[in-house]
Amino acid sequence: MATQYGISGTTARGISASVEHAVAEGVLAPGAALPPVRGLADELGVSPGTVATAYKELRQRGIVVTRGRGGTVVASAPSVASRRPPKMPDGLRDLAGGHPDSALLPDLMPPRPFRAGPRSHRGTPRLAALETAVRERFARDDVPVGHVAFAHGALDMIGRLLSVELRPGDAVAMEDPGYHHLLDLVTALGLRTVPVLVDDEGMRPESLKEALRAGARAVVYSPRAQNPYGGTFSAARRDALVAVLRDAPEVLVVENDHAADVCGAPLYTLTSGGLPRWVHVRTASKSLGTDLRWAAAACDATTQARHDGRMLLTSGWVSHLLQETVLALYADDHARVLIGRAEAAYRERRRALLDGLASRGIAAHGVSGMNVWVPVGDESAVVNGLRSYGWWVAAGARFRIGTGPGVRISTASLVPADGARLASDFAAVLGESEATYGG
Known part of the structure; x- marks a missing residue:
């Protein structure tokens, strides 16, 4: 088991350093399960207390998390990794980044x-x-x-x-x-x-x-x-x-x-x-x-x-x-005008998508800001389904601690006409996912 995970060491510090190195190098990816304490202790020939101390240090430094009976796993964003979000596939409309509309921002000089x-x-x-x-x-x-x-x-x-x-x-x-x-x-x-x-x-x-x-x-x-x-x-x-x-x-x-x-x-x-x-x-x-x-x-x-x-x-x-x-x-007067335009545009774009979803019986949330949250039954099915229609939205797993699944749609650059098209595509994807995954 230690060989499978690339973990070595005979002291708590050595074991934690080995795990940290594996995470930093990508050998242990986010979500990867670490061996149970007793199993790794037997494999390395050390006491369970030594492994438990190593895991505690890794938890305190934000490299791993413990999920009760689910064991110890690499954190979704471990503090030793400098990974960026996955690159959006070519040809898709980015509604996952959460960024403001660049056309509504002043030049930075x-x-x-x-x-x-x-x-x-x-x-x-x-x-x-x-x-x-x-x-x-x-x-x-x-x-x-x-x-x-x-x-x-x-x-x-x-x-x-x-x-x-x-x-x-x-x-x-x-x-x-x-x-x-x-x-x-x-x-x-x-x-x-x-x-x-x-x-x-x-x-x-x-x-x-x-x-x-x-x-x-x-x-x-x-x-x-x-x-x-x-x-x-x-x-x-x-x-x-x-x-x-x-x-x-x-x-x-x-x-x-x-x-x-x-x-x-x-x-x-x-x-x-x-x-x-x-x-x-x-x-x-x-x-x-x-x-x-x-x-x-x-x-x-x-x-x-x-x-x-x-x-x-x-x-x-x-x-x-x-x-x-x-x-x-x-x-700057021009910057103030742009801020006013942006606030009005973001409100209109967010509401257009919410109205489009509501007209198709899809519940969603977004009374302020630049995002809309849509509860769904299967995040992966919806994200992949919308990808087939040319949309790139964010799966809700990275935003959730214990609440139910959903997807986040950034609406800052989504003009109302596009919002209506997205709502239609969203409804189609939900129908397809229910047929595929049984609702």
Whole structure:
């Protein structure tokens, strides 16, 4: 068995290094099962405790996960691998990537020749004018602005905060279904995900309460444009969630408002509810360009100090040239017009697909944002079926923790006429899959 999996070693460190090497080289692919502890111990001539210690280290480092009776398997996005998503086959329409429509994004040009000068970027990590602009934007949405931080994108900030606040093995309450990169990030940090069910209004209060009872020390969610389900908080849902979190003052509340400017929904933020530990994160990637690896956050004083303290020891600051570019785009009239057009277009395109599916009796979700989530009986059958019609959509498995199967369709570039055609093809594929797989 050890030979089959390429695992060797006589110490816990040696065994874990062997597994890590096999994963990094692709010999052990995501989802591959590792041998049972006792079986591998017998094969290598070591004690079961040695193998168990090796597996524990691999779990803590996000390389493997344990599935109860399903054993230990390589994580779906192991932290030692640098693999990209599978390449889309030629000739297909990409509705899986989740990207904004490039035609609705401004050109990214540095605003002017930029010289660093004698100042210390570590001493002045945030441009004062950009920080002022960020505070004004947050304040318009009732987000408290006493403390502000910048980072290299939302995932960068969230990952840094979780690594500072939590320790391997700690639990994080996550949306289910939820954003696959966040789910992978939490696993890679050696943390445990505790699922919180979502609906068209976002996280469900009773499910969040259960996650907190299970020991979650942080909660990560989107207040609108939830990815992939599309849910958005109502005022009533916001109030219900705040009431739940007030009973858990030690929990870090992470609000990921990733598509704020173009999501087509108002913000009902939990951060205005008087919670002690919180952060509200926004990026410019959906509205101004995916190459703008920048995020701004409002947060409580402790969270800002911990985030900036860790950042000071690593990258130190976000490029001032990048900050100047964002600031110029914030002030640019043409960019503002494009953002308005994008928000309207994304709403129209999303609704066109939802209406087309509904007219054919297909239930789907997407009240805000740039994605539509369609529950299905067999993800593979639907993905492969739509591929035969020229569409490339995302199987829901990578977004799910424990909820039922579905597919995610990115609608940002799907004009209404194409949405109607996709809905028709979707209905045809469902009919074909029922005939093939028995419903």
